[in-house]
Amino acid sequence: MPEYKTEPFIVPSISGLLPEGERNRRVALTAFDARERKVQVPTREVLCYECGRRSHVPSAALSANCIHCHAHLNMTDVELRPGSRRLTVRTLGDVTVLPDAVLSHLSIVCRNLNLEGKASGSFRCTGTLTIANGTRIEGSVQAGNLVVNRGVNAILTQGASLKNASIAGRVAGRVVGKGRVRIERGGELCGDCFAAELQVEPGGTHLGRWIRQEPGNS
Ligand SMILES: [Zn+2]
CATH class of the missing domain: 2.30.30 (SH3 type barrels.)
Structure with missing residues (x-):
């Protein structure tokens, strides 16, 4: 058996610094590879x-x-189910109120909001608010785009403030649009419309005044 002797590590210079060759070797052993780290x-x-x-x-x-x-x-995207007790949702994702849900006093801020069930409350979405089921919304409604599906009866007691709207169902309430409000065939808007452009397609109905807005102004 060879005799094992520990060797004290003595830096052979009075400055206490490692010799240059040894220092470079150790730096190379411990340094990150900058090319691999740049992800x-x-x-x-x-x-x-x-x-x-x-x-x-x-x-x-x-x-x-x-x-x-x-x-x-x-x-994250959020789904509100029937009987959900969650009333306040703040997300940069999308929110869906699932069919058969009947929820009120909601406060929702999100990107796209799909109302497949009945939902009431305050809604603010940067993307598209789709109303796919008859509902009565008691709170304020702000959206980039409002889409009301065919056959849907939506009552907006405080109206809606949006950029563009596409109405194929029935909407009761005041609509304030910065862009274009389009009432499609079979669609009906019952309420005043403030918008840069109001387009009523043949077979569509508007009951109320159209107050033309300058484009881009609310
Ligand atoms: Zn902030």
């Missing part, structure tokens, strides 16, 4: 629902914090 994470731009400012977040993230106001930003 570009795909990001997407989101609009903070608290402060309204834009920031970039990783595309795959399910939540993030706004870089401006530090609000927690939820990015």
Whole structure:
């Protein structure tokens, strides 16, 4: 058996620094490879629902914090089922109120909102609000686009503020649009319409006044 002797590590210079060759070897052993570390994470731009400012977040993230106001930003899609007790939803994703759900006093801020059940409350969506089932909405409605499906009877007691609307069902309430409001064949809008453009297709009905708005102004 060879005798094992520990050897004290003595730096052979008075400065306490390792000789250059040894230092380079150790640096090479412990350093990250910069080329491998440079991974570009795909990001997407989101609009903070608290402060309204834009920031970039990783595309795959399910939540993030706004870089401006530090609000927690939820990015998941949410489904509200019949009997759901969840009344407040804040997300940058989409929200669906499932068929057979009858929910009131909701407060929803999201991207796209699909009302397949009956839902009432305040709704603010940056994308498209689709009303696919007859309902009476007691709260304020703000949306990029409003789509009311054929055969649907929607009552908007406080009206709706939006960019564009496409109405194929019946809507009762005041509609304020920055862009174009289109009433399709078989569709009916019962209420005043403030919009840059009102298009009533043959077979569509508008009962109320059209107050023309300058495009882009609310
Ligand atoms: Zn913010």
